[in-house]
Amino acid sequence: MQGALEVSGLAFAYDGAAAVRDVSLTVKPGEIVALLGANGAGKSTTVRMIAGVLRPQKGDIRFDGEVLSGSPSHHVVRRGITLVPEGRLVFPQMTVMENLQLGAHIKERGRIGALVDKAFTLFPRLAERRGQLAGSMSGGEQQMLAIARGLMAEPRLVILDEPSLGLMPKVTQEMFQLIEAVNRSGISVLLVEQNLHQSLRIAHRGYVLEKGAVVLAGTGEELLANAYVQRAFLGR
Numbered sequence: 001m002q003g004a005l006e007v008s009g010l011a012f013a014y015d016g017a018a019a020v021r022d023v024s025l026t027v028k029p030g031e032i033v034a035l036l037g038a039n040g041a042g043k044s045t046t047v048r049m050i051a052g053v054l055r056p057q058k059g060d061i062r063f064d065g066e067v068l069s070g071s072p073s074h075h076v077v078r079r080g081i082t083l084v085p086e087g088r089l090v091f092p093q094m095t096v097m098e099n100l101q102l103g104a105h106i107k108e109r110g111r112i113g114a115l116v117d118k119a120f121t122l123f124p125r126l127a128e129r130r131g132q133l134a135g136s137m138s139g140g141e142q143q144m145l146a147i148a149r150g151l152m153a154e155p156r157l158v159i160l161d162e163p164s165l166g167l168m169p170k171v172t173q174e175m176f177q178l179i180e181a182v183n184r185s186g187i188s189v190l191l192v193e194q195n196l197h198q199s200l201r202i203a204h205r206g207y208v209l210e211k212g213a214v215v216l217a218g219t220g221e222e223l224l225a226n227a228y229v230q231r232a233f234l235g236r
């Protein structure tokens with residue numbers, strides 16, 4: 001099984017202001033790994049570097065043994081990593097089907113139909129709404145569509161940046177179940193979340209970032225039981 005990510009010593013500053021100072025992490029094939037931390041801890045900056053949206057100023061990124069650091073995002077997508085960015089970025093004036101087809105633009109035309117069918121199997125709610133304009137769907141449905149569109153490039157690793165942001169509790173629960181289903185379909189997942197409890201419950205392992213550096217790492221269970229995590233994030 002593929003989908004192994006190794007990141008070491010990443011650093012990035014925006015105009016001299018350090019956002020990520022020292023981040024090392026791994027995702028093993030088949031894992032769900034949570035990347036946690038407060039607002040501004042550097043989570044999005046980290047995943048933007050992994051996805052090739054930002055060029056790391058220090059550090060090294062390898063995917064399935066090949067060096068990725070410095071590759072542009074379209075190259076990273078072809079190598080098997082897709083980032084679903086924060087904020088449900090779907091095309092509102094296009095239908096569900098059109099959004100999915102756009103996600104498959106790097107694939108051969110003849111394969112797109114099969115990929116859409118696969119997405120509809122994983123996300124039956126989208127199948128029911130294939131002709132609906134994306135902008136008229138609920139927040140949770142738009143987030144589902146954003147993830148499904150990311151999967152159309154057939155990644156071996158999908159990075160989800162705050163998929164539960166702004167969703168109601170019931171929908172959030174459904175979103176986490178869907179993430180587990182995506183993982184069971186054979187895709188490694190790097191999950192950026194502020195929803196610590198639910199993400200650690202589905203994650204095999206997790207990392208906690210603070211001021212641009214990893215301050216804690218462990219299994220989901222270890223982190224949930226950790227006194228620092230309980231104090232800093234769970235208000236106990």
Ligand code: ATP
Nearest residue numbers: 014018019020037038039040041042043044045046
């Ligand atoms: P959040 O959960 O709020 O998205 P985060 O952990 O993802 O936070 P980042 O978005 O990576 O954190 O931000 C890390 C730091 O970098 C913050 O201080 C933020 O203000 C800063 N930053 C992020 N994006 C930019 C940008 N485009 N230009 C300048 N500073 C930025």
